[in-house]
Amino acid sequence: MSSTGGLRELTRPAPRRGTAYKDNRAAYAFLAPWLLGIVLITIGPVLVSLYLSFTDYNLLQPPDFTGLENYAEMFGDPKFLASLKVTLTYVVLSVPLQLALALGLAMLLDRGLRGLSLYRSVLYLPSMLGASVAVAILWRQVFGSAGLVNQFLGWFGIEGQGWISNPSTALGTIVLLHIWTFGSPMVIFLAGLRQIPRMYYEAAEVDGAAPLRRFRSVTLPLLSPIIFFNLVLQVIYAFQSFTQAFIVSSGTGGPSDSTLFTTLYIYKEGFGRFHMGYASAMAWVLLVVVAAFTAVNFWASRFWVFYDD
């Protein structure tokens, strides 16, 4: 079961005509719930949301078409621009750091290390709990002015600070929370490392390749499809982060908008002030940004991702 099988599937040649579509009726019966969901819950709302983004809509009166006004307003709205900056900073910092740590740990854990399954479990646990409100609440206390971090610093005579009340460090605590959940990409890397045939390493060793060289010339290229897969998904997920910023900032995105993720601003405008049109426009910009990042990822992959077959 290859992680990238789904993507490769798309490039497979189409079945021959004639006998090719013999299952039409059965297939659409099996797909009925999914088709209904695509129309009613996914694609339909995406299109409606595009329409709403050109309107003024407060849920009570019918939408009032205003053309590009929302988009024009958005790019003069310092809060929105701040939210884009916060979101991009978060994605650009947390995703590579988390993946680098995940890869490093996977390398350490590979090769039949004793106690592997225990380490793997302990390191994986945070990624299971990390999305919860409970852990976000915990994070607030750990980095609060009387929290765990400052108590530790106090032992070394270092004067701590309110990491969450300080605009220049608040986002950093949320980035750390994301890095803390490196366990799930680590597990994916571990599975990938296992599929690298041993003979490549043996050959490299015979040729006198040092460990670093073996990593660069064997591990990295052979693992690159999995690194790519992780990168694409983690970027998409990171753009959608909401809970942690909401809880850590008590729903404000503060201090000084330093944790105002675009998702949080969309929520505040749409469901706090019922500016549904404006919220939809911002959501569409978010979608375009996510799509652009994903497209660039796919485009860039041809320069560094190596497919064995």
Added chain:
Amino acid sequence: MTTETPARARASAGGAAPPPGEPRRPPRPGGRRRAAGLVKHALLTALSLLMIYPLIWLITSSFRPSEVIFRDPALSVEGLSLTNYSDGWTALASPFGVYLLNSAVLVLGTIAGNLFSCSLAAYAFARLRFRGRKLLFAIMLGTIMLPIHVIIVPQYVLFSHLNLLNTFLPLVLPKFLATDAFFVFLMVQFIRGIPRELDEAARIDGAGHPRIFLRVILPLMVPALVTTAIFTFINTWNDFFGQLIYLTREENWTAPLALRTFLDAQTASNYGGMFAMSVISLLPLFLVFLFGQRWLLRGIATTGIK
């Protein structure tokens, strides 16, 4: 684990522990290698401790009086009591059990929905030849990328017109329509690994697709179903955004929504109760982790679910 000797390491390397296909090389005897192993284990142990220290702190704090929690980060065992648990349980408008029950109902609904709808769609994508298959499969993969924030406003409008706000239906109904494309993908991957000869044999015996699906494929894809159930459990239990939007009345609150109100001004000083209820709300996840690890790890390795 720090007393590893080459002989013991070799013995364990030859044992049943290593999964098949895992590359390994026999450890070379020699002090340098052993020292490197020790450093590695020391590093890993330190990191593991650092990683779970916040969780251990959360648990011990939940048994200590609020005013002591922030005075002393050490894990002393003196003065432990269950007071925080009884306080926290009744600190909010309803007993905390009400919120846990709401979360549990929601979890059961979403699991049932995902198992039903995703397996049907996956069978079609994995086994059937039909017009538009490639396009629909691409659309399905594409929806994985779609941020929920793009569809939430129209969805909210739809469910408010249907008078379904403050019910669980806006959160459960979509699951019966296979909107979690990730699980469709996971199941498609799994079904592809089931030999087609089994389908063919059933077909020769006169079975149609519904029968092949129910009698052949479904029993064989139990591992994928378990993985889906576990991940749906985790996602729904942890979900906050959707529940925040659809469940605004207190009697509908789930555990995360209730936990959040511990941060409000009136209850802000009840740190002990907040920690205790945080522990309780993490407990189901921890149990799933303990008993479902095998499927969890396999599922992540296959699809890269969060």
